[in-house]
Structure formats: structure tokens, C-alpha cells
Amino acid sequence: MRTEETPLPAPAPAIGRRGFLAGALTAAGIGLAGCGGGIATVGESRTVLRQWNLFTGGDGVRMVEMHDAYQREHPQIDFRPTTYLWGNPFYTKFAMGAAGGRAFDVATLHLSRLRGMGPGTLIDPIPVELLAEYGVTPDTVLPNVWDKCTVDGELYAIPLDTHLVVTYYNREICARAGVLDPQGRLIETDGVEEFLDLLAAVKDVTGGYGVVMDTTGAWRQFWSLYRQLGGEMTFDGDVGIDDDKALQALDFLRRVSEEGLAPSASDAPGTPANFVNGICGLMFAGNWEIATAQAAGMDFGMRPFPGLYGDELGQGDSHALVLPHRRTRDDAAVRAAVEYAAWMLKHSITWAGGGHVPAYLPVTESAEYARLEPQADYRDAAVNVQFDPEAWFSGSAAQLQNEASSLFAGVHNGSTTPERALDAFKRATRKLIETPAPV
Amino acid sequence: MTPSTDIAPPEAARAVSPAPPGGRARTRHVSSWAGLWFVLPFTVLFAVFLVWPMLAGLWTSFTDRSLGRAGSSFVGLANWSEMLGDPAVWQSLWVTLLFTLISTPPLVLIALGMALLTHRVSRLGWFLRFSFFAPFLLPVAVVTLIWTWLYQPGFGMVNGALQAVGLPEVNWLTDKDTVLVAIAITTVWWTVGFNFLLYLAALQGIPAYVYEAAALDGVNPWQRFRHITLPLLHRTTALIVTLQLVASLKLFDQAYLMTAGAGGPDYAARPIIGYIFDSGFTGLRIGYASAISYLLFAVIVVVSLVQFRLFSGKGKSA
Numbered sequence: 041m042r043t044e045e046t047p048l049p050a051p052a053p054a055i056g057r058r059g060f061l062a063g064a065l066t067a068a069g070i071g072l073a074g075c076g077g078g079i080a081t082v083g084e085s086r087t088v089l090r091q092w093n094l095f096t097g098g099d100g101v102r103m104v105e106m107h108d109a110y111q112r113e114h115p116q117i118d119f120r121p122t123t124y125l126w127g128n129p130f131y132t133k134f135a136m137g138a139a140g141g142r143a144f145d146v147a148t149l150h151l152s153r154l155r156g157m158g159p160g161t162l163i164d165p166i167p168v169e170l171l172a173e174y175g176v177t178p179d180t181v182l183p184n185v186w187d188k189c190t191v192d193g194e195l196y197a198i199p200l201d202t203h204l205v206v207t208y209y210n211r212e213i214c215a216r217a218g219v220l221d222p223q224g225r226l227i228e229t230d231g232v233e234e235f236l237d238l239l240a241a242v243k244d245v246t247g248g249y250g251v252v253m254d255t256t257g258a259w260r261q262f263w264s265l266y267r268q269l270g271g272e273m274t275f276d277g278d279v280g281i282d283d284d285k286a287l288q289a290l291d292f293l294r295r296v297s298e299e300g301l302a303p304s305a306s307d308a309p310g311t312p313a314n315f316v317n318g319i320c321g322l323m324f325a326g327n328w329e330i331a332t333a334q335a336a337g338m339d340f341g342m343r344p345f346p347g348l349y350g351d352e353l354g355q356g357d358s359h360a361l362v363l364p365h366r367r368t369r370d371d372a373a374v375r376a377a378v379e380y381a382a383w384m385l386k387h388s389i390t391w392a393g394g395g396h397v398p399a400y401l402p403v404t405e406s407a408e409y410a411r412l413e414p415q416a417d418y419r420d421a422a423v424n425v426q427f428d429p430e431a432w433f434s435g436s437a438a439q440l441q442n443e444a445s446s447l448f449a450g451v452h453n454g455s456t457t458p459e460r461a462l463d464a465f466k467r468a469t470r471k472l473i474e475t476p477a478p479v
Numbered sequence: 480m481t482p483s484t485d486i487a488p489p490e491a492a493r494a495v496s497p498a499p500p501g502g503r504a505r506t507r508h509v510s511s512w513a514g515l516w517f518v519l520p521f522t523v524l525f526a527v528f529l530v531w532p533m534l535a536g537l538w539t540s541f542t543d544r545s546l547g548r549a550g551s552s553f554v555g556l557a558n559w560s561e562m563l564g565d566p567a568v569w570q571s572l573w574v575t576l577l578f579t580l581i582s583t584p585p586l587v588l589i590a591l592g593m594a595l596l597t598h599r600v601s602r603l604g605w606f607l608r609f610s611f612f613a614p615f616l617l618p619v620a621v622v623t624l625i626w627t628w629l630y631q632p633g634f635g636m637v638n639g640a641l642q643a644v645g646l647p648e649v650n651w652l653t654d655k656d657t658v659l660v661a662i663a664i665t666t667v668w669w670t671v672g673f674n675f676l677l678y679l680a681a682l683q684g685i686p687a688y689v690y691e692a693a694a695l696d697g698v699n700p701w702q703r704f705r706h707i708t709l710p711l712l713h714r715t716t717a718l719i720v721t722l723q724l725v726a727s728l729k730l731f732d733q734a735y736l737m738t739a740g741a742g743g744p745d746y747a748a749r750p751i752i753g754y755i756f757d758s759g760f761t762g763l764r765i766g767y768a769s770a771i772s773y774l775l776f777a778v779i780v781v782v783s784l785v786q787f788r789l790f791s792g793k794g795k796s797a
Contacts, residue, residue: 127740132760135547158547248633256653256741303632305653308739310631319633439761442741449744455655456745464745471567478545478763 086118089376092137092147093123094130098331099394106390110383117376127437131157134364135479138162141367146377151188151197151358152428152435158479159196164363166195170375174382181399185358188427197360198381200388201396202422204356205260206327207346211339213321217241225341225417226322232292232348239301242321250301251322252314258293258448259441261324263355263426264345265289273429279469283462290458292348293451304453326356327418330395342414344421356425357436358399397422432479433472443468540769547763558770568771570746571754572778574659578734578750579727579782582663586723587716589667590674595708597675598682608679615672623736626665627652652737655747662734662748669733670726674719681715682708717790724786728779731756751775 095103100123111119122144124130131153137143139162149157157163171177178186181199189197209226219238221227229235239250253261266273266289274280297304306314315323316336323329324345333340345354361381363374384391388398389408397419398404410416434440447464450456456464540558544551562568597607614622629636630651638648651661685708693703709716731752734742742749742757749757751771759768 128756128761132546132763135763139547139549162547256739256744305632305650307627307631307653309627310633313631314633317634433762437740437761439757442757442761446741446744446746446749449653450655453650453653453744471565475762475764476543479547 086116087372087376088118088120089146089373089380090144091119091121091380092130092134092144093121094126094148095123096126099328099396102390102394106384106387109387109390110380113383114380117380119380131437135162138364141365144364145373146361146380147364148200149197149360149362150436151185151199151360153438154188154197154360154362154435155191155430156432156435156438156479157362158365159191159194161479162365163196164365166198166363167374167378168195170378171195171198171382174379176382176385176400180401182401182423184423184425184427185399188358189360197362198378198385199358199360199399200381200384201391201399202356202358202425203327203396204354204421204425205264205324205345206354206418206421207343208315208323208325208329208333209341209343210315210318210321211341213242213245213318217245217321226343228343229346235346235348236296236299236301239296239322243301246318246321248318249303249314249320251296251324252303252306252311252320253324254308254311255293255297255303255305255452256307256449257441257445258452259444260326260355261293262286262289262444262448263428264353265292265349267353267355267426268347268349268351270350275429275431275469275473277473279466279473281462281466281469286462287458288349290448290451290461293448294454294458297452298454302452305449327395327397327415330415340414342418344418351424352421353424353426354421355428356422357427358425359396360399431472432477433475439472440469443472536769536772539766540773542766543764544766544769545763546760546765551766554766558767561767562770562774567746567754568751568774571749571751572774574746574748575728575730575750575752575775576778578659578663578730579724581660582666582727582730583720583723585663585667586671586674586727587719590671590678590719591712591716593671593675594678594682595704597679608676611675612672614669617669619669619732620736622665622669623733626661626668627737630661653744655744658738658743658748662730662737665737666727666730666733674723677715677719678712681712685711713790720790721783721786724782725779728775728782 093103103121107119107121111117124133134147134149135157138158149163154163159165176198182202185199185202189195189199207226211220211224214220214226215224217238219227219241227238229238241250243250266285269282269285269288271282271285271289272280296302302320303314311323311325312329312332314320315325316333316338327342330342344352346352361377361384363377366373385398385400386403388400388403389406392398392403392409392412392415395415397415398409403409404419404422409419428434428436428440431440444465447456447461447468451458451461539551541553541555542551543554543557593607593611597604597611600607630638632638632648632650632653635651637651642648649657651657689707689711690703693707698706729752730750734748734750735753735756738748742753752775755768755771755775758771759765762768
């Protein structure tokens with residue numbers, strides 16, 4: 041080693057007496073502020089109910105609206121909702137908070153993540169009698185959704201809604217393309233060729249494309265089509281997937297882009313922007329994009345995902361409410377949480393404004409819901425919502441979706457073939473299967 | 480610093496310490512204890528928030544600790560051997576290294592160019608300083624939001640400009656060949672201002688008489704730059720390159736946000752920190768994620784050492 045003359049460091053800015061005092065006071069203030077929350081509740085008789093959720097944007101606004109009404113009706117509950125960013129930022133905190141066993145009393149969860157989030161270890165079972173006391177029983181919820189809430193015979197979640205990928209159509213463009221029926225609804229097509237003809241007619245009008253879909257989130261398209269073909273996916277030791285059906289589903293993604301009927305690349309923010317800008321006449325997207333289309337003030341309609349290979353099945357999920365595991369038993373808190381969940385279900389007509397189909401049947405069967413336009417046009421699709429295959433690594437914002445979306449984007453933009461993408465997907469899935477489950 | 484303050488401390492020191500020879504040892508003893516109190520707050524923070532987490536992380540890498548489970552058990556080198564055989568680790572490490580390779584040179588050279596430009600002009604200097612530094616003040620979420628829209632095909636400004644000059648559109652963020660370049664361009668725009676500021680300060684620290692002397696010797700502008708400015712900026716360059724390498728190796732925020740957390744097509748823009756995040760926070764496997772973190776730590780140490788050796792070697796000749 042050679043020695044080198046070290047330059048003298050520049051003199052540090054002098055901290056004056058006042059600056060130091062101000063800094064010390066600020067630090068002390070921060071410290072005190074941290075203590076404030078706990079002290080305030082001492083001596084109050086109201087039941088504390090801490091709710092964690094992942095809703096921002098339009099859903100967040102609607103939930104706050106519901107919470108305001110809930111609080112007005114429940115002055116005896118000290119209700120404390122906390123919103124975290126959708127996806128990983130939420131689920132990470134959910135897992136850590138539930139592992140600690142005392143951070144929160146009730147939380148939202150994607151039903152597809154239930155099995156990966158430790159039912160029985162991180163999530164406590166729902167007391168079914170208590171829930172029935174507040175009016176929520178198996179016959180008030182769609183059976184396919186209720187089944188998903190049940191693990192090993194125990195109920196672990198209370199479903200709030202069903203949400204799924206659907207078709208949006210721009211009425212003005214579709215009318216000019218002549219693909220609307222006399223009631224102003226997009227005509228139903230049967231099979232791939234009929235649908236591609238419809239897209240070609242729409243493309244002639246827009247001069248751009250027929251349909252747009254999020255090519256960076258291709259799992260939704262893939263799983264919808266694969267399920268239409270009757271494909272199953274299992275993870276018992278090895279990945280169980282029907283190659284022919286998977287390739288057929290992927291081939292549609294390749295073809296629709298290659299023939300110029302859909303953009304070969306369109307990311308999550310770009311997809312609704314393409315639709316509201318009239319670059320295409322149709323959009324495949326989740327029903328929650330309804331708010332974007334409404335805000336743009338466009339004349340649009342919605343219908344189920346098209347039946348390209350069979351029934352009009354669309355990939356989807358359900359927002360549910362769960363009780364995190366508690367280290368110490370607290371019956372009052374559990375009762376408050378269950379009552380809150382039931383209240384949210386009964387008032388989910390507000391929630392339906394965001395495009396989600398309420399899971400509570402008395403709401404979807406109401407006249408008020410039937411008047412909701414265009415929500416009522418795809419409510420039947422919710423009956424046949426296609427949940428993701430079951431594993432600890434599957435579901436919304438979990439690894440299986442991430443792997444699929446990252447790999448299948450290449451099928452859309454032509455940088456890979458369906459065959460190569462499927463091979464890569466199977467390799468990635470095998471690796472997930474071999475990984476020891478963390479819960 | 481004005482000359483008077485430079486002279487002040489020795490005089491002051493002499494005034495307060497006319498210590499007799501006998502009492503010197505005791506005075507030094509007392510003053511060293513006082514010093515300890517001054518470093519104590521930092522030492523405590525350093526130990527609690529840096530040394531301890533590092534040791535705890537190392538220990539965690541030998542366990543199967545999960546975010547979704549209270550306990551954990553010792554698994555020996557299982558995480559480490561899994562890591563060595565995991566292609567995603569090496570692929571994401573390569574993404575990080577590639578990003579460092581393509582982002583560091585422009586971040587240093589453009590900063591130097593902007594600093595030279597700003598240093599030359601006299602009237603609009605404040606405006607250039609402001610313009611070049613302003614993007615650095617933006618939070619990463621704002622930067623990525625702006626650039627995600629700029630890069631959009633169909634209606635984004637970047638593609639609009641390309642088409643205006645007759646070039647084809649590029650699917651910047653959805654093509655696996657361009658996504659990392661797109662993120663690097665955004666990063667340069669966002670962070671080059673900091674390097675620019677360091678260079679500008681260094682340029683202003685070069686005494687004018689050096690250039691005067693060179694001018695008297697008939698030196699042309701290029702020789703002046705090559706043989707005076709660059710050598711005198713050498714220490715700053717070394718500092719900037721070191722900071723930049725470490726910053727680029729820590730790529731995560733902008734890549735995560737600009738690919739919506741998915742890592743881009745074929746994971747072409749998932750850096751190793753992205754994979755650590757995926758394993759530890761999406762997959763809840765903190766033990767495994769800790770092992771990969773140590774791999775990144777080792778890479779950063781090696782790169783820093785290599786860089787240090789290269790620059791200290793050059794320093795000898797300068």
C-alpha cells in the first residue's frame with residue numbers, strides 16, 4: 041500500500057447554540073409524538089377496531105365514504121383504518137403484523153392470497169355463528185366465492201366483492217363500426233374468428249387498433265382463455281398444465297398483436313389511456329377501471345370477457361375481510377370486527393360504484409343494483425369468475441402472476457414464441473414448487 | 480474561508496492551554512473523555528442501526544426465517560447453496576452490473592460537461608445551476624411517473640419526437656432490449672445534478688493563477704483542460720465515480736416503479752435488489768433474501784476496492 045497525503049476535510053458547518061437547541065427540541069418532539077397514540081385510549085370505554093386495507097384511488101374514496109357512514113352509526117367503536125399501497129407493500133405488512141399477533145383486528149385480503157397467507161397460523165377462523173347473527177350466511181353469498189373462503193372446512197374470510205377482467209367498449213366507435221345491437225350493446229361473438237372480424241371492423245374506424253389489453257399483465261388474459269378451454273393447473277410435485285390448451289391461449293395473444301389488432305405493448309397506465317384516447321374501440325381490463333372511463337366522460341359500455349374458446353369466462357378475484365391471528369383472545373374485538381365486516385357487506389351498493397360486483401346477494405339482487413349502468417351488464421360473469429390456481433405462491437400480486445406476466449409480455453410483442461414462453465413459465469413454476477413454503 | 484479565520488484557531492489554542500509540563504497528561508486524559516461523549520451518539524446509532532442489523536442479517540442467512548412465521552430454525556448453508564444454483568440470482572446480478580456499466584459513464588461525463596459549461600458562463604450561471612440540479616430534488620415516484628408517460632408508445636413525448644424526425648416508435652418500457660436503457664436515461668436525467676454540483680464546486684476551487692501561468696506559457700484551451708483542469712479534478716472524479724458506482728449498484732426504486740414491480744419483460748429490468756425484494760417480501764423468505772443481500776454486499780466491496788486501486792494508481796502519476 042502506498043501512503044498518500046490526505047487532504048484536510050472541509051471544516052464542518054458550525055452548529056450554533058440556537059441551532060443545537062432547536063434540533064434537540066425537534067428530536068424530543070418527535071419522540072413524544074410517538075408516545076401519543078397509546079396514551080390517548082387509556083380510560084375510554086369505546087372498543088378499538090383497527091382495520092388495515094389496500095385501497096387507494098377510486099376504491100379508496102368509496103371505502104372512506106362507507107367508513108364515514110359506519111362511524112356515524114357506530115359511535116361506540118373507536119374505528120382506526122389504515123391504508124397501505126396495493127400489492128406487496130400491503131401483503132408484507134399484513135404478514136409481519138399478523139405474525140406479531142396484536143397489530144390489527146380486521147383486514148382486507150385478496151381471496152386468491154388466502155392460502156398463501158397462512159390460514160390457521162396468520163389468519164384466524166371466522167366464528168360462523170357470530171357472522172350469522174349479523175345476517176351473513178352461506179346462502180347470502182355466491183357458492184363459488186364462499187367455497188374459496190373455506191380452507192379445510194373452516195371459514196377464514198368474509199367476501200366483500202368479486203372483480204374480474206371484462207370487456208369495455210367505446211359506444212361511439214363501435215356504433216360507427218356497426219358492431220352494436222339495437223340496444224346499443226356490443227354484439228356477442230362466438231369463437232376466435234368472429235371476434236377477430238369484429239376487431240378488424242373496429243380497427244377500420246379507429247385507424248389504430250381494435251382492442252387494447254395490459255401486455256405487461258398478461259396473466260389475466262392467459263388464465264381467462266386457458267380456463268375457457270377447460271384447462272386446469274396443479275402444483276402437486278410438478279406443474280400440471282395442459283400444454284396444447286396453454287399454447288392455444290398464448291397463441292391468441294401472439295396473433296392479436298401480430299395482426300395489428302392490438303398494440304404489441306401497452307403497460308398498466310398506458311392501457312386505459314389508449315382506450316379513453318380512442319386509439320382502440322375495445323379494452324380487456326379489470327372492472328375497477330370503470331372509474332377511469334367515467335372520469336374521461338366517454339360513452340362506454342361493459343360486458344363479460346368474450347368467449348373465444350367456450351363460455352365467457354374471465355380471470356378474477358375477490359376482496360375479502362379476514363381476522364388476523366391474535367396472540368391474546370379478545371372476544372369484544374372479534375365481535376366488533378365481524379359486525380363491521382357484515383355491515384360492509386350489507387352496504388356494498390356503494391362499493392359497486394367502483395365496478396366490483398358485491399358478493400352479498402341481497403345487494404346484487406336489489407333493484408338499486410339493477411339500475412347501475414354498466415355494472416349490471418356483467419354481473420352474471422361474476423358467477424363464473426375464474427380464480428387463480430391454488431398455491432402459496434399464486435394469487436393477486438404474488439409470484440406466479442409476476443412470473444407469467446413477465447414471460448408472456450414477450451408473446452404479445454413478438455420477442456418470444458408461445459412455445460418458448462410456456463417452457464420458461466413451467467421452469468419458473470417448478471422452481472416455486474421446489475421452494476419451501478414460508479407460511 | 481477568509482484568511483483571518485484560518486489563523487484564529489492556533490492562537491486561540493495557545494491562549495487556553497498554557498499548561499505546565501506536569502499537568503499535561505491529566506489535561507489530555509480529561510479532554511479525551513469529553514471527546515468520547517461527542518462520538519457516543521453516533522457510535523450508538525451506528526451500532527444499533529448498522530452493525531447489529533448486519534450481524535443479524537448474516538445470522539438470518541443461515542436460517543429459514545420467514546416474515547409470516549414467528550420462529551425460525553438453523554439450516555446451515557442451505558440458503559447459500561440454493562443461491563449459488565439459482566439462475567435468477569445471477570440474471571438479476573447481471574442486470575445490476577449492466578445498469579452500472581451503462582449509467583455510470585454518462586452520469587460522470589455529462590455532469591462534467593454541464594459543470595464546465597456553467598463555470599464558463601457568467602450571466603446565466605444561476606439559471607443553469609438551477610436547471611441542472613432541479614430534477615435531483617424530485618422524489619423518485621414523481622420522476623418515474625413523468626417518464627413512464629414520456630415513454631408511452633402512441634402518445635408519449637419521446638416517441639412523438641422520434642416520429643417527428645422520421646424514426647420508428649420504440650416500446651421503451653415493454654421491450655426487453657430497451658427497458659434497462661430507458662431506466663438508465665431516466666436515472667441520468669434525475670441524478671446527474673448531484674455529480675454536477677460536486678464538479679462545479681471543484682472547478683470553482685481551482686485557483687485562477689494556475690490558468691494565468693498556463694496562458695503566459697501559450698497553452699491552448701484543450702491543453703489547459705487536459706493538463707490542468709482534469710488533473711486538478713482528479714480527486715473529485717474519484718469521489719464521484721465511487722459514489723456513482725455504489726448508487727448504480729443499488730438500483731431498485733426506479734426500476735421497480737417503471738415496470739410496475741414486475742421487473743420488465745423476461746425480468747430484463749429486475750436488479751438484484753429487486754430479486755431480494757421478491758424473495759424476501761413477496762415470497763416472505765427473509766433467510767434466503769439475506770443470503771442474496773450478502774452476495775450484493777460482496778460485489779459492492781469488490782467493485783469499490785477495484786475502483787479505489789485504479790484511481791489511487793492514477794493519482795501517483797498526477
